[in-house]
Amino acid sequence: MTAPLPFLPFSRPTIDEATIAAVGDVLRSGWLTNGGPKAAAFEAELSSYFGGRPVRVFNSGTCTMEIALRIAGIGPGDEVITTPISWVATANVILEVGATPVFADIDPVTRNIDLDKLEAAITPRTRAIIPVYLAGLPVDMDRLYAIAGKNKLRVVEDAAQAFGSTWKGRRIGSFGDFASFSFQVNKNLTTGEGGCLVMNTPDEAVLAEKFRLQGVTRSGVDGIDVDVLGGKYNMTDIAAAIGLGQMKTIDAVNAHRRRLAEHYFECFGNQFEAQTGAQLPLAAFDTSNWHLFQIILPDSGPTTRADFMTRLKQQHQVGTGFHYAAIHLFSLYRELGFHEGMFPESERIGRLTVTLPMFYAMTEADVERVVAAVKAVLAK
Numbered sequence: 001m002t003a004p005l006p007f008l009p010f011s012r013p014t015i016d017e018a019t020i021a022a023v024g025d026v027l028r029s030g031w032l033t034n035g036g037p038k039a040a041a042f043e044a045e046l047s048s049y050f051g052g053r054p055v056r057v058f059n060s061g062t063c064t065m066e067i068a069l070r071i072a073g074i075g076p077g078d079e080v081i082t083t084p085i086s087w088v089a090t091a092n093v094i095l096e097v098g099a100t101p102v103f104a105d106i107d108p109v110t111r112n113i114d115l116d117k118l119e120a121a122i123t124p125r126t127r128a129i130i131p132v133y134l135a136g137l138p139v140d141m142d143r144l145y146a147i148a149g150k151n152k153l154r155v156v157e158d159a160a161q162a163f164g165s166t167w168k169g170r171r172i173g174s175f176g177d178f179a180s181f182s183f184q185v186n187k188n189l190t191t192g193e194g195g196c197l198v199m200n201t202p203d204e205a206v207l208a209e210k211f212r213l214q215g216v217t218r219s220g221v222d223g224i225d226v227d228v229l230g231g232k233y234n235m236t237d238i239a240a241a242i243g244l245g246q247m248k249t250i251d252a253v254n255a256h257r258r259r260l261a262e263h264y265f266e267c268f269g270n271q272f273e274a275q276t277g278a279q280l281p282l283a284a285f286d287t288s289n290w291h292l293f294q295i296i297l298p299d300s301g302p303t304t305r306a307d308f309m310t311r312l313k314q315q316h317q318v319g320t321g322f323h324y325a326a327i328h329l330f331s332l333y334r335e336l337g338f339h340e341g342m343f344p345e346s347e348r349i350g351r352l353t354v355t356l357p358m359f360y361a362m363t364e365a366d367v368e369r370v371v372a373a374v375k376a377v378l379a380k
């Protein structure tokens, strides 16, 4: 009898020993948060990574998008267009600022918002769009900004998954309007929890700092004023120390993920889609950071998605996820009038998408193991 292989999760962070030591230094320093040296250093490194644009760090990628909408002055009466296939945070932030979410269906090949449908959804009340770069794959950025420019719309890029992704050789976040990144634990670069916002002007950065910490502005020795309603969204120096450590390895992390993705394609082979009816992701090796490797199961395959996920876990010790369920079908959104049939591509992919393991500590042998398990479960 052979022992079962160890469980392979779909994602696992890698924090190196130098970073763990740096966190220890922060804990010993006595300065854990509020304008600490690590958060400032992390912001400076991120700014240079994004071509010198202003960057501020926060305690999540969710608040980062909400703050971008607030800086842009989006509120009640305004419509914001986004995709149904994202983490629910993307649409929730539109509701948080009192604006109206409008969805446009996805392109079934890229699984990102379909820019034709986005354009068709624009009304005189549309003020902003939130594209999502699912799995780290950007949309057509030239077309996105042409649409935004023509219609005078602000763009809040939900680049939560796209740290290190590129468009025509330029990093996502180094150009465009607002770009929001998440450092949640599954992301290519993590601080445990956290996020950053890339902005256009120093004035926007000042406003971001106010929204980040109760609207406070300090001056002189004991001067303090509050002139906007802010929240409590600042990043700790503990988290920033993790981020600074992760900045040193992010290029190697993304290169390794790309090699793993290439190996997935090699192992699945040219016949996999025809033989199983499943769909592989777009082979976007010029642009994606390969945050996720997702397959779409066949609509009427030998298993349901739940059965597929259960068998991978129980019979093959392979963990999977689903990113994401269609947002407009959640109860909160149904109460706003959304229902089945409105966004058929999103609904199909929301039901059938499966995220396979993809993380820095994975090996090519792990990829081979996952592919063999997927093929075994999908075989009739």
Ligand SMILES: *Cc1c(COP(=O)(O)O)cnc(C)c1O
Pocket: 059, 060, 061, 062, 063, 086, 087, 089, 090, 132, 158, 160, 161, 182, 183, 184, 193, 194, 195
């Ligand atoms: C992770 C993620 C978020 C939210 O980021 P948090 O840091 O968890 O708040 C939003 N959108 C997408 C697409 C994400 O993947």
